Structures are given as C-alpha cells and as structure tokens.
Amino acid sequence: MATDTALSPPATATTDVLEIDSLSVEFATEHGWTRVVDEVSMTVPTGTTVGLVGESGSGKTVTSLAAMGLLPRRGARVTGSIRMAGREIVGLPEKEMSDIRGTDVSMVFQEPRRSLSPAFTVGDQVAEVVRRHEGVGKKQSVVRAIEMLDSVGIADAQKRSKLYPHEFSGGMCQRVMLAIAMVCRPKLLIADEPTTALDVTVQREMLRLMKQLQHEYDVSILFITHDLGVVSEMCDRVNVMYAGQVVESTDIDGLFDDPRHPYTEGLLAAIPSAHKQGTRLSAIPGAVPAPWDWPSSCRFHSRCPYARAGTCNSEPIALQDVTGGRAVRCVRHEELTLKGFGV
Ligand SMILES: Nc1ncnc2c1ncn2[C@@H]1O[C@H](COP(=O)(O)OP(=O)(O)O)[C@@H](O)[C@H]1O
Ligand SMILES: [Mg+2]
Secondary structure (H helix, E strand, C coil): CCCCHHHCCCCCCCCEEEEEEEEEEEEEECCEEEEEEEEEEEEEECCCEEEEECCCCCCHHHHHHHHCCCCCCCCEEEEEEEEECCEECCCCCHHHHHHHHHHCEEEECCCHHHHCCCCCCHHHHHHHHHHHHHCCCHHHHHHHHHHHHHHCCCCCHHHHCCCCHHHCCHHHHHHHHHHHHHCCCCCEEEEECCCCCCCHHHHHHHHHHHHHHHHHHCCEEEEEECCHHHHHHHCCEEEEEECCEEEEEEEHHHHHHCCCCHHHHHHHHCCCCCCCCCCCCCCCCCCCCCHHHCCCCCCCHHHCCCCCCCCCCCCCCCCEEECCCEEECCCCHHHHHHHCCCC
C-alpha cells in the first residue's frame, strides 16, 4: 500500500536509553596525553541488558565512568557523544550531571565497601539520595529508604537500616549499593563487575536480585564483567572490548555460537565451559598492552593466532558491520568464519 511518507513526522523518540558515539577518553600521563578509550560506540536499547566484556585494562570502567560523568574534569579529555535518555551529557556542567546521576543513571561498583561511607548508617545513606533528588522531608526519605532496603532483600529492614556498613557482609553491602542506585528509579543501571568480589553463592543471589529489580523497576542495564558465565545469564547483547576499542558487537547467541573476532574466540576458549559460572578470562597468552604501547594496526595482532604479516600489523582496522546487526574489527573475519576458527 502506498503511503505518503513525505508528510510523516520524523521518528524522534529514542529507543536507546544510552547511546555512545565515537567516545574517546585521554588521560594526562607521564607519556603525555594517552588515549585509553578509542572511538567507542555502543547502545543500550531500553529494557535490555547489554554486556561490556574484556580483560582488565581494556577500558570498560573508564567508559562507564564517562557515562556517569565521573571522570576528573582536569586530567581527562572526553570527546564524542554520550546521550543518556536522549540528552547529551559530554560537556554538561557538574550541577546538571549530578541531577542526572541517580534519576536517569546510577552505578554499582565492584567494591561496595569502598563506595559506602563508614560514618553513616546504611539507612541514612539511602535516605540521603532520596532527599537530594526528590526534595522530600527527612521522615518520608527514611520510609522510602526502609522500603528500598526491603526490596533488595535486607530482612528486618527497619531495624537493620540503623546499622553501619562494617556491620554488614560484602554481599549485604552490595545490596545496600543497589538500594542506593535504584531508590530514585533510574532508567539505566551501570553495574561494573558487581559480583566479582563476592563468593559464588552470593554472586548467584545478586544476579537473581538484579533481574528481579530490572523487572520491577523497568530499568535497563549496562553490565560490565570479564565473566562469560555471568554474560550468558544476564545479557541480551554484548560489546567485546580490547585495548580501548570495541572489537565485536553481537547478540548473546552470536557470542557463544558464532564468535567472529579471534579475541572473542580466545575468551570463549579460555574457559572450560562457556556457560560455567564464575570462570575467569585468563588463558589467552600475554596481556593487554599498556595504552601508550597500543599499535596503530590491529591491537590484538601480537596475541592473535591468525594474524597475517603485512595487513594485521600494518594498518588500522575498522569496525565493520556484518549481517545480523553485528560488527567486528578483523580483516580476516569472513575467511575465518567460512573456514571455522582453528583452521
Ligand atoms: N585516572 C587515570 N589516569 C591514567 N590512566 C588511567 C586512569 N584510569 C584508568 N587508566 C588506564 O586506562 C586503561 C583502562 O582502564 P579501565 O577502564 O579501568 O580498564 P578495565 O575496567 O577494562 O579493567 C588502563 O590502562 C588504566 O591503567
Ligand atoms: Mg574495570
């Protein structure tokens, strides 16, 4: 049927709660300005959980701190675009950014104890967020804090809201962090290795809780981890990062069934079972080089079993779109996929 599309209004409504476009971050180091995140683009579609995966030092935390507006204003240069719920946040004054933090986006970190203040009760720390963002009175904020502590599974929340972080276990502190992050109902939760410091049983409970909160609070999640077991349980899509760049972007089935980048393949091969919980990405020989040593060619070539001299070590490699809404940064990806890895 013919329709007059010229008269249709343009589709302006954003369906991505987070849109990162060509984000680069440089730090002032002893080597001069050093780029540690290099033209990263990724999105978190509303209602989904997107993973950000890669070994230590690949730029995951710096990317998420940029999305929170938490990088130091001096000593860090941020370029590119980060749109949070449709609003550009790169270059936003701190006053406006601090309003966005908590209401549009919030974050939980790997070390809950370090993020909580030892000097205030857990209840006060949740209540303070409510007062700051919603301007409600003390009494009402305390009621909200207790309700939220109850929602994150802290039994006898009224009584225990009066305890201090040191009186809680690591797992309980992470629940308090989640309560602080979720109490003003953000649109996006950034979880940076939230279960890495926890033992396996507590880790499972935390993942279950996060899924439950996602459902109840309608929150989208950017989930940072180096644990592919966690990825398989939590994520709809995944961005694999290596040395400051996205090297593969795929839905979750593509990651496990049909990896296209040799680094992704290496991450999968590094674990005995891709779906096994709690395994670490450690078996690819070598390590992520320091940012000032990143080559201008493929950054993975020195560790890649398929690297071909003359191309992989000589020219910059672009991230290419491939079918199925996927992207990969490898000149040999078609050839390797046709033959299967290991040929
Ligand atoms: N404030 C900083 N100043 C200089 N370099 C930094 C700073 N923060 C992080 N880096 C460097 O940026 C790179 C990426 O770090 P990070 O994002 O923490 O990696 P990941 O979270 O993937 O382990 C690392 O090489 C790290 O040393
Ligand atoms: Mg990190």
